Amino acid sequence: MDTVYEAAGGWQAFVDLAHAWHRRCLVDSVVSHAFSHPGQHPQHTERLAAYWAEALGGPSTYTDQLGDHSHVQRLHAGDGEHQEMDERAQRCFALALDDAGLPDDERLRSTLKDYFRWATADLTRYPDSAADVPSGLKLPHWSWDGLVVDP
Numbered sequence: 161m162d163t164v165y166e167a168a169g170g171w172q173a174f175v176d177l178a179h180a181w182h183r184r185c186l187v188d189s190v191v192s193h194a195f196s197h198p199g200q201h202p203q204h205t206e207r208l209a210a211y212w213a214e215a216l217g218g219p220s221t222y223t224d225q226l227g228d229h230s231h232v233q234r235l236h237a238g239d240g241e242h243q244e245m246d247e248r249a250q251r252c253f254a255l256a257l258d259d260a261g262l263p264d265d266e267r268l269r270s271t272l273k274d275y276f277r278w279a280t281a282d283l284t285r286y287p288d289s290a291a292d293v294p295s296g297l298k299l300p301h302w303s304w305d306g307l308v309v310d311p
């Protein structure tokens with residue numbers, strides 16, 4: 161069976177989806193605040209695409225070349241509670257699936273949305289400080305059946 165990565169359309173689909181999600185976030189009155197500080201990585205959306213692709217069964221480019229899950233947790237840590245932002249980010253993601261022209265396949269779309277919801281919650285684990293994030297965290301993988309748990 162195809163991986164979620166393949167069913168979505170492979171690398172280009174994830175680049176398009178990351179761009180579309182980021183565009184939606186930038187015009188949302190709440191989510192945009194997260195992206196307003198200076199010094200963000202100029203390749204942000206490509207790095208995000210590589211992370212999503214790897215999580216969903218694609219190549220391991222993110223962990224081979226760009227970073228690890230501890231790095232991603234640290235980028236999202238120390239911001240306290242932000243439930244409204246997280247909910248709006250889900251809406252942005254659902255709209256981005258259309259913007260990016262992902263296949264109109266219910267199983268694919270609900271799997272992607274479930275992943276994004278789970279991952280958003282996972283990235284709120286360290287609300288107090290990036291210093292709380294342990295090193296060497298493994299990038300979580302997601303399949304058609306949900307979170308892939310190592311045996």
Ligand code: HEM
Nearest residue numbers: 194195199200201207208211227232235245246249279280
């Ligand atoms: C409320 C939802 C989210 C917000 C507001 C948010 C915000 C951000 C911001 C502001 C950055 C840029 C940091 C910088 O370059 O200084 C970033 C980077 C990133 N985020 Fe998120 N994020 C959200 C959800 C997610 C989710 C659900 C994932 C994964 C499934 C994710 C994965 C990443 C990755 C991989 C990067 C880039 C890391 C790198 O540059 O190596 N984010 N995010």
